[in-house]
Amino acid sequence: ARNDHNEQAGSQLRISFEFFPPKSEEMEGQLWATVDELSRWNPDFVSVTYGAGGTTRAPTLSTVRRLISETTLPTASHLTCVGATKDEVRHVVDEFRAVGVRHFVALRGDPQGGMGTAYQPHPGGFANAAELVAGLREMGDFEISVSAYPEKHPESRDDAADIDMLKRKVDAGAHRALTQFFFDNDIFERYLERVRAAGITIPIVPGIMPIQNLTQLKRFASMCGSSVPSFLDDRFSGLEDQPQARAEVAAEVAAEQIEDLVRRGIGDFHLYTMNRTPLVNATLANVGLKPSVQAVAGAAA
Ligand code: FAD
DSSP: OOSGGGOOOGGGOEEEEEEOOOSSHHHHHHHHHHHHHHGGGOOSEEEEOOOTTSTTHHHHHHHHHHHHHHOOOOEEEEEEOTTOOHHHHHHHHHHHHHTTOOEEEEEOOOOTTOTTSOOOOOTTSOOSHHHHHHHHHHHOOOEEEEEEOTTOOTTOSSHHHHHHHHHHHHHTTOOEEEEEEOSOHHHHHHHHHHHHHTTOOSOEEEEEOOOSOHHHHHHHHHHHTOOOOHHHHHHHTTOTTOHHHHHHHHHHHHHHHHHHHHHTTOOEEEEEOTTOSHHHHHHHHHHTOOOOSSOSOOOOO
C-alpha cells in the first residue's frame, strides 16, 4: 500500500508550511508578511522550528504564541530533546501547551557541537526522538509528527537502522512523518516501499525544498545526507547572475517534483518556506492549487 489514505488529486492537495523563528526585527517583519501571504493557501498546519540547545525555546514559543493568537492557522511546534533533562523538556511542553499548542514535531535534534559532531544524549534526558514521542504521549493527547529520512540520517548505520528508528517512533505514538528534503522521487518511492514493508502505516509526507540558491543548497544538503541530482546543475546552469530566471526555474522544479509525486499517489506535502513567500507562491500556482480569495490569517505586522 502507498499513501492511499491521503491520496488526493490536483487542487485537493494538502500542504503544510515550515517556518523558523526570526532572529532580528527585520526577519520578524518578513516572517509575518510571509505568514499572512501564504495563509491564503489554506495549509493543513504550519510549524515552527526549535533551536538547538534547549535555551533557545523562547523565540519558538513567542512565534507559535503569536501564530495561535493572531491567526486561525493550525500551529505545530517543533521540539527537541537536546541538552535538556526529561523534566526540563516536560516544563517546555507545559509552556507550549499553555499557549495552545496541541501538535508537536518531536525530534532528537542535532548535536550541540553542530552537525558532524557526535550526539550526546543528556544524562537525564530523552535519548532520541522515540523516547520523546513516548514522553509526549504520557503528557497528553497531542498530535505528534516526527522526521523521516528517505536517504537515511547521516548518523544511521544503514537504511534498516534508519527505518527501525522510524518504526520505534511510530510504535511510541507518532501520527505522521515529515521527510528531510530530497529531489529524486525514485529514491522517495523506494523508501516508501521499505517503510510500508516494515509495517509502518502512518502518512509519510514529503518535505519539499524550493531551491533559493543551488550552491548554498548543495553545502546544506551534504550535511543533511540529501543528494542533489545533476539534472539540477543543468536546470540552473548559466543563471548565476539572473535571480528572476533562477526563481522561475526553482518554482518549476519544485512544482514538477510535486506533480510527479502526485502521479505516484502522494497527496500531502510539507514545504520548507525559509520564511519567504515568492517561491512557495509560484510553486503552488504552478501546481494548479487554488488559493482562497480571503486570507484566513490577519497576521500582517
Ligand atoms: P531520530 O529520529 O531520533 O534519529 C534519526 C536517525 O539517526 C535514526 O534513523 C537513527 O537510526 C539515527 N540515530 C539517532 N541517534 C543515533 C545514535 N546515537 N547513534 C546512531 N544512530 C543514531 N532540528 C532542530 O534542531 N530543530 C528543528 O526544529 C528541526 N526540525 C526538523 C524537521 C524535520 C522535518 C526534519 C527532517 C529534521 C528536523 N531537524 C530539526 C533536524 C533533526 O533534529 C536532525 O536531523 C537530528 O540530527 C536528528 O533528529 P531526529 O528526530 O530525526 O532523530
